[in-house]
Amino acid sequence: MTTTAAILVEGLTKRFGGLQALDGIDLEVHRGEFFGLLGPNGAGKTTLISVLAGLCRPDKGRARVMGHDVRTEYRNARRMLGVVPQEIVFDPFFSVRETLVIQSGYFGLRHNDAWIDEILEHLGLASKADANMRSLSGGMKRRVLVAQALVHRPPVIILDEPTAGVDVELRQSLWAFIRRLNQDGHTIVLTTHYLEEAEALCGRIAMMKGGRVIALDTTANLVGLMRDRVLVRITLAGGALPEAFAARRVSSEGSSHVLRLGDPCEVEPLLAQIRESGGRIAELSVMQPDLEEVFVQTMRGTLGSAEPT
Ligand SMILES: Nc1ncnc2c1ncn2[C@@H]1O[C@H](COP(=O)(O)OP(=O)(O)OP(=O)(O)O)[C@@H](O)[C@H]1O
Numbered sequence: 234m235t236t237t238a239a240i241l242v243e244g245l246t247k248r249f250g251g252l253q254a255l256d257g258i259d260l261e262v263h264r265g266e267f268f269g270l271l272g273p274n275g276a277g278k279t280t281l282i283s284v285l286a287g288l289c290r291p292d293k294g295r296a297r298v299m300g301h302d303v304r305t306e307y308r309n310a311r312r313m314l315g316v317v318p319q320e321i322v323f324d325p326f327f328s329v330r331e332t333l334v335i336q337s338g339y340f341g342l343r344h345n346d347a348w349i350d351e352i353l354e355h356l357g358l359a360s361k362a363d364a365n366m367r368s369l370s371g372g373m374k375r376r377v378l379v380a381q382a383l384v385h386r387p388p389v390i391i392l393d394e395p396t397a398g399v400d401v402e403l404r405q406s407l408w409a410f411i412r413r414l415n416q417d418g419h420t421i422v423l424t425t426h427y428l429e430e431a432e433a434l435c436g437r438i439a440m441m442k443g444g445r446v447i448a449l450d451t452t453a454n455l456v457g458l459m460r461d462r463v464l465v466r467i468t469l470a471g472g473a474l475p476e477a478f479a480a481r482r483v484s485s486e487g488s489s490h491v492l493r494l495g496d497p498c499e500v501e502p503l504l505a506q507i508r509e510s511g512g513r514i515a516e517l518s519v520m521q522p523d524l525e526e527v528f529v530q531t532m533r534g535t536l537g538s539a540e541p542t
């Protein structure tokens with residue numbers, strides 16, 4: 234692909250005192266992607282985003298937004314980017330609309346009212362347009378942060394945990410709106426701890442840990458890594474787990490066991506052996522592997538480890 238990447242990060246490092254927050258990040262987000270940036274607390278996600286937004290100076294490496302270097306071409310790079318920050322910060326003296334008009338002013342936009350109205354409408358903020366920022370609930374303030382990131386119609390939008398503390402209704406309308414922006418050509422980068430959200434929305438995902446990217450692939454490929462690992466939860470009302478399946482046990486709690494099978498067909502011999510040994514099954518459920526399972530195993534470093542045979 235010869236078109237400029239939406240985001241290009243090369244050899245980025247950042248140290249805070251004795252802590253290596255970014256430890257050599259290379260990452261490319263293509264134009265038009267819906268990209269997920271996942272990782273446990275402290276992985277370096279927000280630090281990476283701060284570098285992209287020009288708020289944090291890296292020790293080494295380079296970062297570009299739509300081809301503009303975030304340091305040497307700061308203003309152009311910043312104009313290309315809308316960031317919904319993780320922390321709620323706002324000026325308590327202004328109304329919602331004033332906040333958005335002022336934000337537009339930072340980008341030299343004077344006649345932005347039609348777009349501001351559209352954003353307010355889509356984020357369910359229209360009725361709060363004249364309310365003072367101070368008077369808004371936490372979730373409403375977060376909606377304003379999303380609105381602020383969008384005032385200058387940036388081609389690249391980064392959302393750093395936008396749905397923390399947000400109710401179900403906004404979550405759904407927010408995702409419908411962000412999806413539409415993505416369909417209109419905006420590149421979206423999403424950080425979230427809600428892995429089912431990431432699985433449903435993101436085409437590609439990078440997983441970070443300790444300031445490094447430790448997994449990067451399409452969501453389909455990542456989830457596909459687990460496709461042959463069927464997890465079965467079985468609760469016995471009597472009898473014991475057949476000897477032949479003891480090695481498959483992932484965890485046990487009393488008479489309830491989680492087994493990892495190599496193949497869904499193995500459920501049959503499992504049930505047959507329990508029956509033959511006089512055991513009874515109180516409950517049985519088959520769990521589909523999902524992104525959460527992939528995430529947990531990637532973080533533990535057990536994803537590529539030996540399969541049970
Ligand atoms: N300004 C700072 N000064 C000192 N340490 C910092 C600073 N900013 C971040 N850190 C440290 O850098 C590491 C990475 O933090 P960062 O906020 O990037 O993590 P994160 O992946 O966004 O985590 P979370 O999921 O909790 O938001 C953490 O150990 C954090 O304490």
Ligand SMILES: [Mg+2]
Nearest residue numbers: 278279319393
């Ligand atoms: Mg963070």
